[in-house]
Amino acid sequence: MTHLESTLILDDAGVRRALEQMAGEIVALAGGTEGLVLIGIQRRGADLAHRLTRTIAEREGAEIPLGVMDITLYRDDLQTIGPRPVVGETRLPVDLDGKWVVIVDDVLYTGRTVRAALDQLADFGRPARIGLAVLVDRGGRELPIQADIVGSVVAAAPGDRVDVCVSELDGRDAVELVRGGKQ
Amino acid sequence: MTVLSLGKDLLGLEPLSPDQIRLILDTAEPFKEVSERPIKKVPALRGKTIVNLFFEASTRTRISFEFAEKRLSADTVNVAAQGSSVQKGENLVDTARNLEAMRIDMVVVRHPSSGAAKFLAERIRSNVVNGGDGMHEHPTQALLDMLTIRDRMGRLEGLKVCICGDVSHSRVARSNIWGLTKLGAEVAVCGPQTLIPGAVGDLGVTVFRRIEEAIEWADVLNVLRLQLERMKAGYIPSLREYYRVFGVTLERLEHAPRDILILHPGPMNRGVEIDSRVADGPHSVILDQVTNGVAVRMAVLYLLAGGRPELADAAKGTDRGGGA
Numbered sequence: 001m002t003h004l005e006s007t008l009i010l011d012d013a014g015v016r017r018a019l020e021q022m023a024g025e026i027v028a029l030a031g032g033t034e035g036l037v038l039i040g041i042q043r044r045g046a047d048l049a050h051r052l053t054r055t056i057a058e059r060e061g062a063e064i065p066l067g068v069m070d071i072t073l074y075r076d077d078l079q080t081i082g083p084r085p086v087v088g089e090t091r092l093p094v095d096l097d098g099k100w101v102v103i104v105d106d107v108l109y110t111g112r113t114v115r116a117a118l119d120q121l122a123d124f125g126r127p128a129r130i131g132l133a134v135l136v137d138r139g140g141r142e143l144p145i146q147a148d149i150v151g152s153v154v155a156a157a158p159g160d161r162v163d164v165c166v167s168e169l170d171g172r173d174a175v176e177l178v179r180g181g182k183q
Numbered sequence: 184m185t186v187l188s189l190g191k192d193l194l195g196l197e198p199l200s201p202d203q204i205r206l207i208l209d210t211a212e213p214f215k216e217v218s219e220r221p222i223k224k225v226p227a228l229r230g231k232t233i234v235n236l237f238f239e240a241s242t243r244t245r246i247s248f249e250f251a252e253k254r255l256s257a258d259t260v261n262v263a264a265q266g267s268s269v270q271k272g273e274n275l276v277d278t279a280r281n282l283e284a285m286r287i288d289m290v291v292v293r294h295p296s297s298g299a300a301k302f303l304a305e306r307i308r309s310n311v312v313n314g315g316d317g318m319h320e321h322p323t324q325a326l327l328d329m330l331t332i333r334d335r336m337g338r339l340e341g342l343k344v345c346i347c348g349d350v351s352h353s354r355v356a357r358s359n360i361w362g363l364t365k366l367g368a369e370v371a372v373c374g375p376q377t378l379i380p381g382a383v384g385d386l387g388v389t390v391f392r393r394i395e396e397a398i399e400w401a402d403v404l405n406v407l408r409l410q411l412e413r414m415k416a417g418y419i420p421s422l423r424e425y426y427r428v429f430g431v432t433l434e435r436l437e438h439a440p441r442d443i444l445i446l447h448p449g450p451m452n453r454g455v456e457i458d459s460r461v462a463d464g465p466h467s468v469i470l471d472q473v474t475n476g477v478a479v480r481m482a483v484l485y486l487l488a489g490g491r492p493e494l495a496d497a498a499k500g501t502d503r504g505g506g507a
Contacts, residue, residue: 073227086206
């Protein structure tokens with residue numbers, strides 16, 4: 001295997017600043033914390049959503065309900081990629097009807113994950129509004145989906161990979177662009 | 184990293200590796216939650232057609248498979264031997280090939296002949312799931328038993344599980360022995376000598392002749408259904424005698440050195456192999472087994488349906504036994 005060139009986009013402090021900015025924007029987008037629910041997409045989106053709720057709690061003094069969602073069973077590519085070895089947990093702690101839901105994920109790429117997440121949410125209830133917050137938007141959309149809140153924009157080519165590391169899973173926080181790494 | 188896969192079919196637990204069995208159990212965990220959702224359905228198998236081909240009476244297994252299929256959004260058709268072309272003398276392969284000509288994707292088959300599922304799997308392109316074949320295997324039953332035990336006890340490795348009753352005629356017993364021993368449990372069997380196969384020790388299991396000894400030893404009892412036909416065939420003197428000697432009763436469990444988990448694959452004969460007070464008591468996980476059955480079958484169908492393309496191509500390309 002050839003060595004791939006990797007560029008650091010955000011370091012530890014960069015990820016922290018991006019998340020702090022995103023937390024502020026989420027509250028502004030929802031017009032406060034009333035009825036706000038964050039839902040992280042497994043796995044790294046779930047960790048990021050957890051941190052965003054902590055930041056919002058510190059600043060606003062409000063506990064935001066946090067859900068996690070695994071969208072594997074709503075994917076449209078079961079036939080081509082085969083089943084993911086293990087499907088993660090889906091846990092939505094509150095009734096979503098009438099809520100202001102913000103979906104949180106690490107990387108926005110083709111938009112297919114978000115499409116699956118929207119389908120899954122529709123089976124759980126009818127939120128008043130649904131927004132999307134991502135740490136990285138790397139371009140390359142295959143569906144008409146855009147994020148409302150973006151921590152960092154990375155110009156990645158189709159053959160590149162964007163890696164998001166979170167300390168909960170990877171022992172450190174970072175965003176890296178791997179040229180020719182294939183997402 | 185090699186991605187684990189089950190291949191084309193699930194015919195039994197004997198051919199599976201411990202990792203493949205763990206994959207099914209781990210995949211079943213998140214599927215439990217799907218059945219708790221307001222809309223108990225995910226689109227994973229949308230557009231797949233599954234035929235439940237049941238040549239033997241079944242309520243629990245057939246309904247459980249059907250729920251699993253519907254909760255994965257597959258389209259399902261049930262074919263029972265009664266009232267179908269099977270009754271007119273059509274053989275198994277012709278029935279299945281005719282179904283396949285209608286472009287189906289999977290077959291769940293239950294058949295009174297041991298080896299029927301394998302026979303079918305070698306002759307059709309669709310994925311085949313063994314829903315019980317003769318006295319051979321009933322893999323999804325053993326998987327749901329194992330999931331239920333693992334949930335309650337936190338592990339399978341090192342646990343002592345005794346299978347009680349008519350082991351000779353039981354596909355549930357065979358699948359349980361394969362699956363449990365592969366995942367590191369200690370397995371024993373207990374029952375009248377006429378209903379315990381002579382060579383069962385070759386599978387690495389201990390034999391208890393007295394139910395009291397089994398209760399003394401075990402962490403888990405999996406109590407098999409005693410088919411009432413066995414009495415007519417002369418394997419046991421009478422049902423009352425069986426209950427007196429081998430029945431899992433509250434009085435016997437009170438002498439157990441530890442709390443024993445009680446499983447039963449159903450349908451139960453209350454007052455024959457199991458005391459009603461035990462079946463409905465605090466140690467019984469019989470209804471958990473039924474709940475877990477749906478999740479395990481969802482996991483199996485999901486893993487087979489998503490089978491990696493190269494495996495699916497290999498299975499289709501070689502025209503397996505097409506001319507046989």
